[in-house]
Amino acid sequence: NFSVDNDVRSSFIQRRLRSQERREMQREILSILGLPHRPRPHVHTKHNAAPMFMLDLYNTISTDAEPPGYSYYKPVLPTQVSPMVTPQDSRFLDDADMVMSFVNLVDQDQDLLYQQHRREFRFDLSRIPEGEAVTAAEFRIYKDFIQERYENETFKVSIYQVLQEPPNSEVELLLLDQREVWAAEEGWLVFDVTDTSNVWLVNPEQNLGLHLVLEDSNGQTRNSRLGGLVSGSGPQDKQPFMVVFFKANEVRFRSIR
Amino acid sequence: SAHKGRQSNRSKPQRTVQDALKAVEAATDNLGISKEGCKKHELYVSFRDLGWQDWIIAPEGYAAYYCEGECAFPLNSYMNATNHAIVQTLVHFINPDTVPKPCCAPTQLHGISVLYFDDSSNVILKKYRNMVVRACGCH
Numbered sequence: 167n168f169s170v171d172n173d174v175r176s177s178f179i180q181r182r183l184r185s186q187e188r189r190e191m192q193r194e195i196l197s198i199l200g201l202p203h204r205p206r207p208h209v210h211t212k213h214n215a216a217p218m219f220m221l222d223l224y225n226t227i228s229t230d231a232e233p234p235g236y237s238y239y240k241p242v243l244p245t246q247v248s249p250m251v252t253p254q255d256s257r258f259l260d261d262a263d264m265v266m267s268f269v270n271l272v273d274q275d276q277d278l279l280y281q282q283h284r285r286e287f288r289f290d291l292s293r294i295p296e297g298e299a300v301t302a303a304e305f306r307i308y309k310d311f312i313q314e315r316y317e318n319e320t321f322k323v324s325i326y327q328v329l330q331e332p333p334n335s336e337v338e339l340l341l342l343d344q345r346e347v348w349a350a351e352e353g354w355l356v357f358d359v360t361d362t363s364n365v366w367l368v369n370p371e372q373n374l375g376l377h378l379v380l381e382d383s384n385g386q387t388r389n390s391r392l393g394g395l396v397s398g399s400g401p402q403d404k405q406p407f408m409v410v411f412f413k414a415n416e417v418r419f420r421s422i423r
Numbered sequence: 424s425a426h427k428g429r430q431s432n433r434s435k436p437q438r439t440v441q442d443a444l445k446a447v448e449a450a451t452d453n454l455g456i457s458k459e460g461c462k463k464h465e466l467y468v469s470f471r472d473l474g475w476q477d478w479i480i481a482p483e484g485y486a487a488y489y490c491e492g493e494c495a496f497p498l499n500s501y502m503n504a505t506n507h508a509i510v511q512t513l514v515h516f517i518n519p520d521t522v523p524k525p526c527c528a529p530t531q532l533h534g535i536s537v538l539y540f541d542d543s544s545n546v547i548l549k550k551y552r553n554m555v556v557r558a559c560g561c562h
Contacts, residue, residue: 183472192473199537199551206477207540212480220546224481224538227550265548290543 200295209269214306216267216407222251223259250354258302262411266294270397270406272375283387285397286328288375289408291366298412303363304356305376308404310394311352319349321393322381325357327365328374339377347393355395363410424427461492461503463559480538480546490559494525501562503530512561530560 183191196204209350212221259265268289305325326339331408343357359376366373380393390397396404469484470476494508495515504512508525515522532553539547 188473192475195468195473199549204475205539205541207478207542207544209544217480217540217546220538220548221480224536224548227536227548263550292544293541293543293545320483377503400556 202351211402214402215306215405216269216409218317218403219306219407219409220265220267223255223265226251226256226259243258252356255304258411261413263414264295264298264412266410266412268408268410270408281411283379283389285378285390285395287377287378287406287408288373291363291373291410294367294410294412297414299415300360300363300367300410301413302411303358303360304409305359305406306354306356306408306409307378308396308400309347309351309353309355310396310400310404312392312394320346320383321349321388322346323355323393323395324379324381325359326379327359327362327375328377329372331374337377342376349394359408363408408422460490461490461494461559461561463556464491465489478540480540482535482537485535486555488556490527490529490556492527492559494527494561503558505562507559508561525561527559528562529556529558530562531557533557 172298180407192204196202212218220286266289271288271290307323322344324344327342328337329340330338333340342359342362345355345357347355362376378390378395380388380390380395382388397406455464466487466489467484470479471483494504495512504525511522511525515524533555534550534552535552535554536548539549541547
């Protein structure tokens with residue numbers, strides 16, 4: 167029943183676990199990780215933008231913390247869009263106990279039919295464990311190079327928090343962050359949404375999402391695709407997402423079993 | 424010694440617990456007591472072997488390690504015993520039925536980070552402190 171793998175774990179003599187032992191082992195490790203059950207994600211491709219960004223963050227930590235000789239445990243995935251992790255992210259990471267990325271819940275194709283000049287994004291922040299305080303939060307969207315525009319043409323990208331969505335009237339918006347971008351620019355645009363994340367955590371009913379508005383140099387509202395902003399049917403490794411950095415504000419004890 | 428005066432006693436250095444321990448070690452060396460002391464042992468926890476590749480992105484597993492071995496005389500240097508462990512061992516030696524031996528446990532721990540999907544396909548990067556045993560010792 168003993169086997170020795172001819173790979174990186176060759177120094178460890180292994181015994182195949184019986185199914186009962188395996189279940190016990192899984193239960194113990196889940197308890198150590200502080201998880202009530204094994205997560206069952208419906209999408210688990212590691213090549214989407216958010217997992218790739220998170221893996222970059224993971225590798226940033228691992229480089230510092232792991233002892234020599236353990237670096238080969240790091241999974242190497244292709245990074246088509248880089249660098250995703252900014253020096254500011256590294257600073258946030260140093261201070262964080264946990265980082266979480268959130269997928270956009272808005273069906274972008276439906277959104278396209280409904281809103282031509284305003285993009286909507288929604289993120290479910292309700293599954294954050296208790297006792298975690300937000301230290302920083304970012305909304306990230308990819309800006310592609312657009313060949314058909316003049317290189318020196320500029321656009322203004324604005325991110326708004328939706329305050330109210332009254333039926334049969336205009337939505338009430340709060341401007342969070344704004345950025346001027348060149349048509350020739352390419353890379354991730356990062357918007358600070360820390361204050362909004364804190365509001366949403368305290369009052370989940372106020373989480374009505376974010377709106378993105380693109381304006382040309384004449385102040386005319388344009389379709390975000392025109393400015394090269396990727397979402398919806400764009401490549402998976404360039405889809406917008408939200409990332410939140412947390413710090414535990416209390417000592418947590420594992421539950422008694 | 425009852426025959427020696429107070430002055431000569433004062434000039435003589437006092438015997439420490441360590442001196443006493445050395446004497447007991449020397450005495451027990453000949454008794455055939457096991458020398459398999461408290462040591463760090465390897466244990467690799469493989470998330471892949473647990474069938475968790477669909478939700479744990481990284482790492483594939485980690486070297487957890489654990490501590491095992493006797494904390495009894497002779498307490499060799501590699502046991503990294505605390506002063507209290509030495510006293511505990513002495514008292515246990517005198518009264519083994521009521522006083523337990525010191526415990527072989529981690530003296531130095533390190534953290535790891537785990538990257539995983541939750542049920543909603545959000546990604547969580549969590550730093551777990553004190554997950555990997557770096558050194559063991561007798562407490």
